[in-house]
Amino acid sequence: MLNLGKLHFGGDYNPEQWPKDVWKQDIELMQKAGVNLVSLGIFSWAKIERSDGDYHFDWLDEAMELLHEGGISVDMATATASPPAWLSMANPEMRAVNFDGVQLSHGGRQNYCAASSVYRQKADALVEQIASRYAKHPAVVMWHINNEYGCHAPYCFCENSRQAFVAWLKERYSSLDELNASWGTDFWSQRYYDWDELVVPKRTPDGTHPNPGQQIDFKRFTSELTLDLYKMERDIIRKHDSVHPITTNFMSMKFTYAMDYWKWSREMDFVSTDHYLAQHDPDNHIDLAQQADLTRGFASGKQWLLMEHSTSAVNWQPRNYAKTPGQEKRNSASFVARGSQGVMYFQWRQSQAGSERFHSALVPHAGEDTRVFREVSELGNWLAENPGVADYPTDRADVAMVYDYEQFWALMQANLPTQDISYADTVAKIYRSFWENGTRVDFVPGDVDLETLKQYKLVVLPMVHMLSEQEEQVYHDFVAQGGNILISYFSNIADRTLRVKLGGYGGKLVRDLAGVYVEEFYPLREGQGKLSNGYEIGLWSELSRAEGAEVIASFEATDVDGSPALTVRDHSGAKVWYQGTELSLSSQKKFLGEICSQLGVSSEGGGSTEVVRRGPFKFEIDHKANTVSLSS
Numbered sequence: 154m155l156n157l158g159k160l161h162f163g164g165d166y167n168p169e170q171w172p173k174d175v176w177k178q179d180i181e182l183m184q185k186a187g188v189n190l191v192s193l194g195i196f197s198w199a200k201i202e203r204s205d206g207d208y209h210f211d212w213l214d215e216a217m218e219l220l221h222e223g224g225i226s227v228d229m230a231t232a233t234a235s236p237p238a239w240l241s242m243a244n245p246e247m248r249a250v251n252f253d254g255v256q257l258s259h260g261g262r263q264n265y266c267a268a269s270s271v272y273r274q275k276a277d278a279l280v281e282q283i284a285s286r287y288a289k290h291p292a293v294v295m296w297h298i299n300n301e302y303g304c305h306a307p308y309c310f311c312e313n314s315r316q317a318f319v320a321w322l323k324e325r326y327s328s329l330d331e332l333n334a335s336w337g338t339d340f341w342s343q344r345y346y347d348w349d350e351l352v353v354p355k356r357t358p359d360g361t362h363p364n365p366g367q368q369i370d371f372k373r374f375t376s377e378l379t380l381d382l383y384k385m386e387r388d389i390i391r392k393h394d395s396v397h398p399i400t401t402n403f404m405s406m407k408f409t410y411a412m413d414y415w416k417w418s419r420e421m422d423f424v425s426t427d428h429y430l431a432q433h434d435p436d437n438h439i440d441l442a443q444q445a446d447l448t449r450g451f452a453s454g455k456q457w458l459l460m461e462h463s464t465s466a467v468n469w470q471p472r473n474y475a476k477t478p479g480q481e482k483r484n485s486a487s488f489v490a491r492g493s494q495g496v497m498y499f500q501w502r503q504s505q506a507g508s509e510r511f512h513s514a515l516v517p518h519a520g521e522d523t524r525v526f527r528e529v530s531e532l533g534n535w536l537a538e539n540p541g542v543a544d545y546p547t548d549r550a551d552v553a554m555v556y557d558y559e560q561f562w563a564l565m566q567a568n569l570p571t572q573d574i575s576y577a578d579t580v581a582k583i584y585r586s587f588w589e590n591g592t593r594v595d596f597v598p599g600d601v602d603l604e605t606l607k608q609y610k611l612v613v614l615p616m617v618h619m620l621s622e623q624e625e626q627v628y629h630d631f632v633a634q635g636g637n638i639l640i641s642y643f644s645n646i647a648d649r650t651l652r653v654k655l656g657g658y659g660g661k662l663v664r665d666l667a668g669v670y671v672e673e674f675y676p677l678r679e680g681q682g683k684l685s686n687g688y689e690i691g692l693w694s695e696l697s698r699a700e701g702a703e704v705i706a707s708f709e710a711t712d713v714d715g716s717p718a719l720t721v722r723d724h725s726g727a728k729v730w731y732q733g734t735e736l737s738l739s740s741q742k743k744f745l746g747e748i749c750s751q752l753g754v755s756s757e758g759g760g761s762t763e764v765v766r767r768g769p770f771k772f773e774i775d776h777k778a779n780t781v782s783l784s785s
Contacts, residue, residue, distance in 0.1 A: 154398060155423045155456055156294070157544045159189070160536040161495030163225070164515060165461065166191035168216045169200045170504055176216065179502065180223035182521060187533025191220065191501060192228040192460065195300050196262065198279060199237035208282055221292035228460075229293045231283055231386050233276040234300035235262040244271045250311035253356050257306060261508075266309040267379045268317035276382070280389045288393035296399040297460075298386045301427060302379050304404055307411035308371070310353045319351050321374045335650040336366035362567045365651045372562045376413045384420060398422035402460040403451065405444040407431075407577050410565070413558040415598040418451040426451075427461035427499070430484070432474040436585070438776050441484060442763060443584045443594075445491035447556060450596030452492065455546055459485075459493040464525050465513035473511065478524065479779040482532050486781045489536070490765035490772035492547040496536060498529075539783060545768025550593035551754040553609040555617055556580060557599030563618050563651060570643075571676035573692055579641065579735065580615050586741040591759030592749055600624065606631045610752045614662075617644045619651065625661050632666055632727045637752055639730040639745075640667055642693050643674075658695075667731035668701030668722040675712050682711050682734075684718050688744065689737035694718070697733060708734070719744065728752075 163183070168176050183191070194201070194213060202208050220227055241248055241259040247269040249257050257264050265272045287293055326332040329345055338344040343364055345351055354363035354371050362368075387399050403414050403426040418424050426448045430437040448457050464481055466473040476484075485496040503514035515529050564576040587594050597605055599617065606612055612631065617640075625645065628638060645662040647653050654660040658671035673696040682690045686706040694711045702720035720731045728751070736744060749756065758764035761777035773782040 155458060155494045159540050160543050161190040161458065161497060162533045162536050163188040163190040164498030165195055165500040166193050167500060169197060169212065176219055180219055182516060183225055184223060186515060186530040187537050188225060190226045190228055192230055192297050194232045195230040196235050198232040198235060201232055202237065202279060204239055210286060217290060217292055226294040227292040228295045228297045229287055230297040231280045231299060233279060233386065236265055240275055247271045249306040249309040252310060254310065261305065263305040266311055266313050267382055268313040277385060277389065280386045284390045284393040293397060295397050296390050298383055298399060298401040301402055301404050302383065303411035308375055310355045315353045317378060318353055318371060318374050319348055322351065323348065336364050337652060365566055368566060369562050369651060379412060380417055380420065400425045402427050405448045407440055407581060410558060410561045414451050424448060424452040424457040425460040429463055429467050433472060438483065438487060439585050439588050442487055442491065442588060443581060445488050446594055447596045449492040449547060454549060456492050456494045458495060459488045460497050461499040463513050464498055464515055464529055468509050468512040481528050482781055483774050483776060485532055486772060486774050487763065489542060490767060494543050496532065542767055542770050548766045549608060550595040551610040552587060552592060553595045553597045554613040554615065555599055555601065556596045557617065559599060560616060560618050564616060570674040576616055582738060582741055583613060583615050586738060586745050589759060590742055590746050591756035592754055603627050603630050606636060610754050611637050611639065613639045614644055615641045619647045619649050620645045620662065621649050628662060629666065632724050632729060635727045637728045639732065639748065642695065642733045663731060666729045667720060668699060669697050669717060669720055669731050670700050671695050671697040677711065683709050685709055688740035690734045691737060692735040695733050
């Protein structure tokens with residue numbers, strides 16, 4: 154658990170990139186900016202272990218002492234994120250193989266197969282050295298394992314991965330018959346008669362795609378296999394340090410999906426994350442808020458830590474726009490309002506060399522006499538003046554939205570009713586509609602329990618494509634006990650094996666709870682579509698009929714005119730809404746606003762202003778006026 158009574162401020166520190174005469178300057182500038190925490194050693198494997206078993210810690214010892222003397226705490230990293238050249242060259246089988254069967258070259262970072270016994274043995278040995286050496290160091294206040302797991306080469310398709318995948322499948326399925334039934338392998342003559350026949354889902358002939366059940370199982374396997382790496386390192390550290398918390402930095406961003414962070418978070422002492430803006434988007438503060446709220450969900454509503462974001466421009470977008478004056482304080486305040494125990498960055502000093510040399514930092518290439526350094530110093534002082542914020546979690550919202558990585562994985566596959574389906578975009582549109590209406594949202598996992606749901610006035614299920622019978626029952630029980638649900642189109646179409654549920658699309662969730670019988674999907678043709686109540690739609694319509702539901706609006710100017718598009722069904726006071734189409738942003742805002750008004754859902758702010766409460770503290774951030782207010 155993170156310490157209370159203090160907000161952390163700082164970022165990644167890479168002293169090995171600089172001559173030692175710069176190190177003392179760094180400490181002085183950190184003190185001037187209000188930095189109280191740095192992440193140390195994240196990409197230092199090649200500097201620490203220069204050949205097999207040849208460890209060098211003198212430089213790191215010196216850096217640790219300088220930081221400690223300067224009153225700056227350390228988030229101690231295990232340095233396993235980027236194997237050194239000598240290791241990759243000596244053990245080429247350790248390097249990842251991509252979807253096309255091409256082995257990736259040394260360089261970049263995170264180039265290792267999570268199933269590689271060589272990588273595991275060498276990472277194990279490195280962590281043992283670091284943990285035993287620094288566990289009792291007075292500067293260390295937390296541990297940072299690896300870095301951004303699954304960000305660059307999450308899936309490996311090599312023989313080591315295939316063997317590990319088969320072993321995982323043997324644990325998951327009691328027999329090959331069960332696996333064949335789950336994957337539906339009688340289609341396209343895919344039935345397996347021996348475990349050795351199983352492959353990883355690499356590229357198949359043009360116009361065909363790997364088995365859907367195989368694909369989603371491979372993603373489950375990869376997330377679990379990679380999590381095993383984290384647990385391996387965590388357990389080594391815990392042998393030497395039973396006090397300080399251990400974490401790894403997630404990537405809570407719209408386009409990251411490879412790791413199931415709900416399951417990962419259950420193994421963390423505290424949740425931390427990285428987030429980088431799509432700076433070309435003038436409304437990127439809404440995506441920031443969504444990802445911060447999602448991270449708080451991973452943390453079960455408790456405090457978490459923003460481990461990385463940028464002071465200004467990044468280096469990896471097509472056009473790397475710099476942040477505008479005041480934007481960084483607004484961004485940081487939004488993170489803290491939504492539960493972060495501080496504000497951390499990549500990185501402390503902007504690199505002179507390497508692929509991230511044009512990525513911004515607290516100390517830019519131009520030095521301290523810069524807008525960026527002045528603004529981050531002002532932010533550091535502001536955080537130091539408000540330590541009491543750290544003692545309180547962000548207040549719970551009235552609305553919960555289900556967010557499930559397995560839905561993300563399922564809806565990325567080919568051969569769906571339309572290639573235009575986007576789980577991430579649909580979630581983002583619904584969240585943005587709430588945000589602009591001034592309605593706060595909490596996120597909950599796909600396997601959410603009844604007691605959690607009962608805390609909310611409204612639960613939203615956006616394209617929850619797969620549900621088990623047990624998960625279906627949770628929502629039935631929730632409604633039976635007075636809960637209100639909004640279900641979107643293409644929900645509950647399949648079970649967790651991706652086998653389609655028969656007897657009307659949507660199964661018991663749509664058919665029984667929503668009172669709508671869906672026969673067939675009709676993706677909209679170009680220029681088609683509107684609703685009878687004037688709402689604008691896009692992407693989707695469906696042939697359906699109301700069976701117990703009240704029709705709010707029906708389709709017009711489509712291939713299914715007259716079919717219900719928006720419905721509501723009353724269950725002794727509990728309400729179940731069904732949205733059988735993708736609404737435009739303005740129409741989505743109206744629809745959700747009407748629902749929230751009926752349910753008495755609270756709202757504050759809206760438009761360009763977000764208002765978030767964290768115990769007695771009230772954050773008001775106006776992104777149009779470029780102002781931040783904190784009161785208590």
